[in-house]
Amino acid sequence: MGVGVFVNFWVAIRVSDRQPSVSTRAESTQSVMSMTFAVSGYDESSLIRDRSFGVSVWNDSTTLPTWMKEYFDWHRTQRQLHLNETNYGQFTFLVVRCLKHDLKCGGTADRLKPLPFYVLLASRMHRILLFHWERPFLLQEFLVPPVGGVDWRLPTSWRRDQFSDTIEIKNLKDITPYLAKPHSGRYRKPLPAIACILYQSHDHGALQYNQLALQQTKEATYEEVFRDCWNSFFVPSPPVQSRIDQLRQSLGLVPNEYVGAHVRSQYHSYNGNKKLKVLVQNAVACASRLRTEVRQSIYLTADSERALQVVGESSVGMRNLPVVRRKGDRPPLHLDRGVAYLAKSATNWTYHDDPRAYYDIFVDLYLLAGSRCIAYNVGNYGKWAILLSSNRSCTINHGKTTCRWKILS
Structure with missing residues (x-):
């Protein structure tokens, strides 16, 4: 359920x-x-x-x-x-x-x-x-x-x-x-x-x-x-679409010619139970199983900047995969959880005086949805992107599946 x-x-x-x-x-x-x-x-x-x-x-x-x-x-x-x-x-x-x-x-x-x-x-x-x-x-x-x-x-x-x-x-x-x-x-x-x-x-x-x-x-x-x-x-909206287009161009993402991976790391069931590095590595490994051509990159997105940084610190196997991600100088904002993101009854709301601070919520959603296949875990963000994608059947739940790297040659 x-x-x-x-x-x-x-x-x-x-x-x-x-x-x-x-x-x-x-x-x-x-x-x-x-x-x-x-x-x-x-x-x-x-x-x-x-x-x-x-x-x-x-x-x-x-x-x-x-x-x-x-x-x-x-x-x-x-x-x-x-x-x-x-x-x-x-x-x-x-x-x-x-x-x-x-x-x-x-x-x-x-x-x-x-x-x-x-x-x-x-x-x-x-x-x-x-x-x-x-x-x-x-x-x-x-x-x-x-x-x-x-x-x-x-x-x-x-x-x-x-x-x-x-x-x-x-x-x-x-x-x-x-x-x-x-x-x-x-x-x-x-x-x-x-x-x-x-x-x-x-x-x-x-x-x-x-x-x-x-x-x-x-x-x-x-x-x-x-x-x-x-x-x-x-x-x-026009500014969000502009940001999507800019990232597609800079990261070399062609719709339906790359694989998406979403990591939900800040989650109650994961708090203290799963190591972030293992979680991210497995997400990328599962995404690699969805690639069919060498030229297909993996677009990685997550609910924390720290999860994205793990890519550069990981094993040689991960570094040999064409993993790309959106880079930012601040952690992703969440609409209704505030700073107490893991609290079961969070009462603080995120606040920013500039709507551009929230653009990446929708940018990541559309970039994930534009991929040919998606690796996801808990929560609803990754599942949401799957519903918006053109191929709902090409997915892996990396939270329930342990994957090995697949390096294409």
Whole structure:
């Protein structure tokens, strides 16, 4: 079953007594305003989306189920034809949030990896799915909607007091009122404005997605839809994409022509039980087993700078392998663990006054996902990259497998 991870999801639900019909809302022929937002380090005008009904990024997917494509089409219609900066009070929303005063939001994977499950819930609720971060920065600093994709950003005039009421949802039973028809059975009253989803999950909604989505039809699983679903919502922001491109060029990484290895070294079960050097050496050794050509390098990333430094101190066998890594002058920042990274109940949050300090979280994710095969261990970051990759079957769990070097000649 894997290691249980305490996940805290805030899901905000904006409700109204009556959801206007499409025809009613269409009476307002105002063009939707370009919902721009402040993003540091570049001209935000470059982020304004194409509002024409051109090609949708999900059109050519042979994996996404029909209901999901139809929801994306509906979502896009609401954003482009009806919703603007002044009338959003007439609509209903499902908002995945992390506000400054929220006690816990989880790490990056905790916040974003449940995406297919959120889409399923939003579809069943007939609500517009949006994402909103305040901590550590706006999500738009790191990821933006693709042209022709799902626009998940909040209207800029959305008031902070929209997030005033909360209710906790701890399991699927608590979600039932939101999945019921608006005026059916005992759920006749308007639902609370904000719901907080708080539950133990090691798979970030995969089990729940598969149970709900596959009840009556044979369709792709959570794992199978994840990549196309993600690409319908997110692409790297321009500065993050620029950093990805720079590293690919400097390290000689050609998509699908190198192997990725991720090391989670700062983990409760590893604390004091595994030597870092042995852990990193085995990760690289396992990655070497995935290489098929001499020219294929190994891109190594880890949750600590010390783990990356081990490469240069290791045995001759490792040094004979073409291992490349991102070099930095500071340890990687984590979204929601602070300095007490190994604490079971960490209350400190990481803080930095520059969003660029967090870019490498997403840079490493996309570089791992761009590899042909991935070696990973505990945690969800490496598994997240696998879901985003083009070959989910080419993996090794180096935390469960002891590997010997494979030197190609």
